[in-house]
Amino acid sequence: MTTPQHLRDSDQAAGFDIGPDFERFNQMNDVFTRAFWDDTVLSADTDAFFASYRMEAAPRRGEGFNQRDFALRNASWLISDIISNRAAEDGLREGFQGAIRNDTPVAADRVTLRDPQFEAAEIKRIAKLFGADLCGITDLDMRWHYTQRPDTRDMTPIDDPLPDGLTHVIVMGHAMDADLVETYPSALAGAATGREYSHEAAIVMQMAAYIRNLGFEAVASMNDTALVVPYAIKAGLGEYGRNQMVLTPEFGPRVRFSKIFTNMPLAVNVPRQLGMASYCEICTKCADACPPKALPTGAPTRGTDSPSTIKGVRKWSANCEKCFGYWAKLRSDCAICMRVCPFNAPRDMLPHRLWVRLATSRWRQLAKRIDDWRGTRPRLKPRDWWGGNSGNSDA
Amino acid sequence: MTTPQHLRDSDQAAGFDIGPDFERFNQMNDVFTRAFWDDTVLSADTDAFFASYRMEAAPRRGEGFNQRDFALRNASWLISDIISNRAAEDGLREGFQGAIRNDTPVAADRVTLRDPQFEAAEIKRIAKLFGADLCGITDLDMRWHYTQRPDTRDMTPIDDPLPDGLTHVIVMGHAMDADLVETYPSALAGAATGREYSHEAAIVMQMAAYIRNLGFEAVASMNDTALVVPYAIKAGLGEYGRNQMVLTPEFGPRVRFSKIFTNMPLAVNVPRQLGMASYCEICTKCADACPPKALPTGAPTRGTDSPSTIKGVRKWSANCEKCFGYWAKLRSDCAICMRVCPFNAPRDMLPHRLWVRLATSRWRQLAKRIDDWRGTRPRLKPRDWWGGNSGNSDA
Numbered sequence: 001m002t003t004p005q006h007l008r009d010s011d012q013a014a015g016f017d018i019g020p021d022f023e024r025f026n027q028m029n030d031v032f033t034r035a036f037w038d039d040t041v042l043s044a045d046t047d048a049f050f051a052s053y054r055m056e057a058a059p060r061r062g063e064g065f066n067q068r069d070f071a072l073r074n075a076s077w078l079i080s081d082i083i084s085n086r087a088a089e090d091g092l093r094e095g096f097q098g099a100i101r102n103d104t105p106v107a108a109d110r111v112t113l114r115d116p117q118f119e120a121a122e123i124k125r126i127a128k129l130f131g132a133d134l135c136g137i138t139d140l141d142m143r144w145h146y147t148q149r150p151d152t153r154d155m156t157p158i159d160d161p162l163p164d165g166l167t168h169v170i171v172m173g174h175a176m177d178a179d180l181v182e183t184y185p186s187a188l189a190g191a192a193t194g195r196e197y198s199h200e201a202a203i204v205m206q207m208a209a210y211i212r213n214l215g216f217e218a219v220a221s222m223n224d225t226a227l228v229v230p231y232a233i234k235a236g237l238g239e240y241g242r243n244q245m246v247l248t249p250e251f252g253p254r255v256r257f258s259k260i261f262t263n264m265p266l267a268v269n270v271p272r273q274l275g276m277a278s279y280c281e282i283c284t285k286c287a288d289a290c291p292p293k294a295l296p297t298g299a300p301t302r303g304t305d306s307p308s309t310i311k312g313v314r315k316w317s318a319n320c321e322k323c324f325g326y327w328a329k330l331r332s333d334c335a336i337c338m339r340v341c342p343f344n345a346p347r348d349m350l351p352h353r354l355w356v357r358l359a360t361s362r363w364r365q366l367a368k369r370i371d372d373w374r375g376t377r378p379r380l381k382p383r384d385w386w387g388g389n390s391g392n393s394d395a
Numbered sequence: 396m397t398t399p400q401h402l403r404d405s406d407q408a409a410g411f412d413i414g415p416d417f418e419r420f421n422q423m424n425d426v427f428t429r430a431f432w433d434d435t436v437l438s439a440d441t442d443a444f445f446a447s448y449r450m451e452a453a454p455r456r457g458e459g460f461n462q463r464d465f466a467l468r469n470a471s472w473l474i475s476d477i478i479s480n481r482a483a484e485d486g487l488r489e490g491f492q493g494a495i496r497n498d499t500p501v502a503a504d505r506v507t508l509r510d511p512q513f514e515a516a517e518i519k520r521i522a523k524l525f526g527a528d529l530c531g532i533t534d535l536d537m538r539w540h541y542t543q544r545p546d547t548r549d550m551t552p553i554d555d556p557l558p559d560g561l562t563h564v565i566v567m568g569h570a571m572d573a574d575l576v577e578t579y580p581s582a583l584a585g586a587a588t589g590r591e592y593s594h595e596a597a598i599v600m601q602m603a604a605y606i607r608n609l610g611f612e613a614v615a616s617m618n619d620t621a622l623v624v625p626y627a628i629k630a631g632l633g634e635y636g637r638n639q640m641v642l643t644p645e646f647g648p649r650v651r652f653s654k655i656f657t658n659m660p661l662a663v664n665v666p667r668q669l670g671m672a673s674y675c676e677i678c679t680k681c682a683d684a685c686p687p688k689a690l691p692t693g694a695p696t697r698g699t700d701s702p703s704t705i706k707g708v709r710k711w712s713a714n715c716e717k718c719f720g721y722w723a724k725l726r727s728d729c730a731i732c733m734r735v736c737p738f739n740a741p742r743d744m745l746p747h748r749l750w751v752r753l754a755t756s757r758w759r760q761l762a763k764r765i766d767d768w769r770g771t772r773p774r775l776k777p778r779d780w781w782g783g784n785s786g787n788s789d790a
Contacts, residue, residue, distance in 0.1 A: 054499075055499070055500075055502040055503075055608050056500075056502070056503065066506075067502070067504065067506045067608075067609065067610075068506055068609065070608070071502070071506070071605055071608030071609050072521065072605055072608075074499070074604070074608055075499075075601050075602070075604035075605035075608055076525075076601060076605075078498060078499070078597075078600055078601050078604045079474070079597045079600065079601065081498075082477075082478075082498060083477075103473060103476075103477060104449075104450070104469070104470075104473070105450075105451075107450040107451070107462070107466070108450075108451065109462065111461075111462045111463055111466070118782075121782075122781075122782065125782070126467065129572065129575075129586075129590070130471075130590065177524065180524075191524075195524070195525065195601075198597060198601065202473075202474045202593060202597055205473055205474065206470050206471060206473050206474065206590075206593065207470070209469070209470035209473045210466055210467055210470035210471075213450050213462075213465070213466030213467075213469055213470055214462065214463065214466050215462075386517075387513075387516075387517065387520070
C-alpha cells in the first residue's frame with residue numbers, strides 16, 4: 001500500500017512517527033474481538049463482563065456495582081444496542097464490528113455546492129445542531145482502516161471494504177458526563193460510556209443521512225472500520241496522550257469520537273500542536289493510577305509484542321490484555337486514566353483554564369509541580385452521586 | 396367508566412372543565428390517522444405530505460422548501476423513524492400508533508425504594524441525565540387514554556390495552572431548537588420537530604429501560620396510547636394555551652412531550668396555575684397568524700362537530716381538518732402558532748422574562764398593550780438560517 005504524499009505530509013504535525021515496518025491493523029486483533037476467539041484473552045471473567053450488560057447477569061457487589069448502578073449503565077446503552085444488534089443475523093455488529101448500514105439511500109440529485117470552506121463550516125454547524133460537541137474534517141487515509149473485521153456469527157475474519165470513491169472523513173466528538181466520569185471505577189460510571197455511545201449512534205446516523213439526502217455517499221461509523229484516534233488528531237481535534245486517548249482543548253480526554261466516510265468535497269482541518277502531549281511526557285498520573293499497570297510510564301516506543309498493538313508506530317502503547325482483564329474483573333469499563341488526567345476537569349473553571357494554559361506552555365515543569373502539590377482530585381463516591389448513601393439501598 | 400375522585404380533584408386546578416358528555420378519544424379519529432382512511436381528510440396533498448419524508452418525493456419549491464431543507468428535516472427524523480417502523484409487519488407504528496415495545500425485560504429483582512418523594516426526585520434527575528428538558532409525574536388517568544388505535548396494516552381499529560397495574564405517568568418535555576422554530580413555515584423548521592422526536596424516542600426508551608432494570612414495569616410512549624397534553628398539565632409542567640399547546644414557564648409552547656407508564660411508586664406533582672392561560676384569554680396572536688384560520692379567536696367552547704375533537708371538554712379547540720390540510724399543502728408540519736406565541740422567545744433574555752412576569756400577573760392587559768406595540772417578531776428567513784442566500788443554492 002502506498003500512502004499518498006499529501007497524507008504523509010501532515011504526519012509530523014500530528015505527532016505521528018510511522019516506520020517502514022508499519023502494518024495496517026486487523027480488527028480480529030482488538031482485545032474485545034480477541035475475547036471471543038483467543039484463549040489467551042477469553043475467560044470466565046470476560047464472559048461475565050459481556051453478560052453483565054443484561055440485568056439477569058449483572059452482579060451486586062457493593063457501592064458503585066449495585067442494581068441501580070447496572071440499571072443505569074445498561075439502560076444508557078439501549079440506543080447503541082438496538083443499532084448494533086439489528087444485523088446480528090448477517091454477522092454484523094453495526095457501529096462496532098462493521099459500519100452502520102445506510103438506512104436511507106443517496107438522493108438521486110445532488111445539491112449545488114458552494115466552495116469546500118463554506119460547506120465544511122456548514123457540516124460542522126449541522127453536526128452541532130444534531131448534538132455533536134466537536135467536529136473536524138480530514139482526508140480519507142487507508143492506513144487507519146482495518147484490514148478485516150470479524151463475522152460476528154462465528155468470529156472468522158472477513159473483508160468488508162467501504163464503497164469506492166470516498167475521499168473525506170468527518171470526525172465528531174461526544175463529551176462524556178463529567179460527574180459520572182468522576183466515579184470511575186464503577187458500573188455507575190459506565191453509564192457515561194453507554195450514554196455517549198447512544199448519543200453518537202443517533203448523531204452520526206442523522207448526519208450521514210443528511211449528507212446522503214444532499215446527494216453524496218456517507219457511511220456512519222463508530223468503533224468499526226477504522227481507528228478513530230489518528231483520524232481525530234488529523235482532523236485537528238486534539239493530540240495523542242499517554243492514556244491512549246485524544247486530549248482535546250475543550251474536554252481533555254473526556255470525549256468519544258464517531259466518524260463519517262463521505263465523497264462530499266469539504267475543506268480539511270490540519271493537526272494542531274497544543275502542548276498537551278508535551279505535558280504527557282513529564283506526567284505519569286494516568287499510568288500511576290492504573291490498577292493493573294497497563295499504561296507505560298516511559299517514553300513512546302515502537303510497538304509491543306501484543307497483537308492488539310498496531311505495528312510500526314512509535315507511540316505510548318497500553319498493555320491491552322492487562323487493561324481489558326481489569327475491565328472483565330470489574331464487570332464494567334474502566335477509565336480511571338481519563339478521570340485522573342490533569343486535563344480532565346469536572347467543571348471547566350478559571351483556575352483549571354489557567355493551569356492548562358501553563359501546562360501547555362514552555363512552563364510545563366512549573367505546571368507539573370503545581371499539579372503534584374495539589375494532588376489528585378478524590379474520586380466521587382457512587383453513593384454521593386446517587387444523592388446520599390441510602391440512595392443506592394438495594395440489598 | 397368511573398374516574399376516581401382523587402383524579403377529578405385536581406381537574407379544576409388544571410383548568411379542566413369536563414362535562415357529563417365526556418367521551419374518551421379513539422385514535423382512529425386523530426387527523427393523521429384519518430388521513431389514511433377518511434375520504435374527507437385524505438387527498439393527493441396528504442399523500443404527498445407523507446411521501447415527502449422520503450427524498451425521492453420531496454419537492455423543490457423555493458426558499459425553505461429546497462433540497463437542503465428537506466434533507467435536514469428528513470435526516471432529523473431518522474431515529475424516530477427507525478423505532479416507529481420496526482414493527483410495521485405487526486401493524487404497529489411504535490411511538491405513534493401503539494406504545495414502544497419493551498426492548499428489555501422487567502428485572503426479576505426490585506431495588507429497595509426509599510420514600511416516593513426521594514424516588515420522584517431521582518427519576519427527574521435521571522431524566523435530565525438522559526437529556527430531558529422537563530420532567531413531571533402524575534397519576535394514571537384512563538380518561539386520557541385512547542379507546543382504540545389503528546392496526547397500521549389496514550387501518551382497522553383495534554384494542555391495545557396497557558399491562559394491568561400501572562399507576563403513574565412520568566411526563567418529559569423536550570425543547571425544540573429555537574432558531575429553527577423561527578423559520579416556520581418551512582420544511583427547514585420541520586427539522587426542529589424531527590430532531591425532537593428522535594431525541595424523545597431515545598430518551599423515553601432509555602428511561603423506561605432504566606425503570607424496568609430497577610424491577611418495575613415501564614412502558615415508553617410518545618404520541619401513542621394517550622393524550623399527552625392533559626398529562627403534562629396534571630404533571631405540573633404547564634397550562635393549556637389557545638394554540639392547543641402546553642405553555643411552559645421554561646420554553647413557552649416550544650416543547651414536545653413523551654411519557655412513561657409505570658407501577659413505580661412515585662410522588663406526584665400538582666397542576667400549577669401560572670397565569671399563562673389567562674393571558675391567552677386576551678391574546679389571539681396565534682389564531683390571527685394561522686394561515687388556514689384553524690384556531691379559535693373566542694372563548695373556550697364545549698367541543699366542535701369534528702370527530703378529531705375530544706367530546707365533552709370545554710377548551711380551545713382547533714379545526715384539525717383545516718390545520719392538517721395546510722400542512723399537507725406545505726408538505727411539512729406548520730407551527731406558526733408556536734413561533735408567534737408571545738411566550739416563545741428565541742433566546743430567554745431579561746426583557747422577555749420581565750414581560751412574562753407582567754403577562755402572567757394581574758397586569759396582563761398592560762403586557763398585552765406592550766406586546767401589541769412591539770408587534771410580532773419577523774420570521775427568520777430560511778436563507779438567513781442557512782448562512783446567506785447562496786447557502787441554499789440547489790436548483
